[in-house]
Amino acid sequence: MTNDSFYKKRKVIPIGPVSELTGLTERQIRYYEERKLIFPERSERGNRKYSFNDVEQLIDIANKREEGVxxxxxxxxxxxxxxxxxxxxxxxxxxxxxxxxxxxxxx
Structure with missing residues (x-):
């Protein structure tokens, strides 16, 4: 595994910064999780953790939703x-x- 793919797959980003990076609300992000479009990990305290790949996936989902998909x-x-x-x-x-x-x- 290359260093590039390693850091992009690590689930370390909390939902707040993911919301800022994607322009989605936290509720929208949780909804996409409910719809099984995104699969965050949970910390010991139950907080969602996302990867850079997840952020890219969420942006792709948001773009498709804007197109009416x-x-x-x-x-x-x-x-x-x-x-x-x-x-x-x-x-x-x-x-x-x-x-x-x-x-x-x-x-």
Whole structure:
């Protein structure tokens, strides 16, 4: 994992600064969590913690909502994209296993 992706994935930002960064209200952010569009972690005290990736995701969600896209459509698209990424990862892993098994090497 590169340093860039490591810091972007760490869930350390409280909801207040996320609200300021995205221009969304805290209520809107909690609503997107309820709609399963964003998945913050919780601190020991139960406070939500977000990552920079979450902030980018929230901005994307807000832009789509401004275009009139409903939350269920956004979720459906997110699931399609995740399934596509999962499939690509699985294919890559299978290729790696096949190459290891049969000694195929990339040039």
């Amino acid at each position: 409903q939350t269920f459509e956004i979720r459906k698209d997110m699931l399609k994209e995740k399934n596509k990424q999962d499939k690509e990862l699985k294919e890559e892993m299978l290729r790696g296993q096949f190459n290891a098994q049969f000694g195929v090497r990339k040039k």
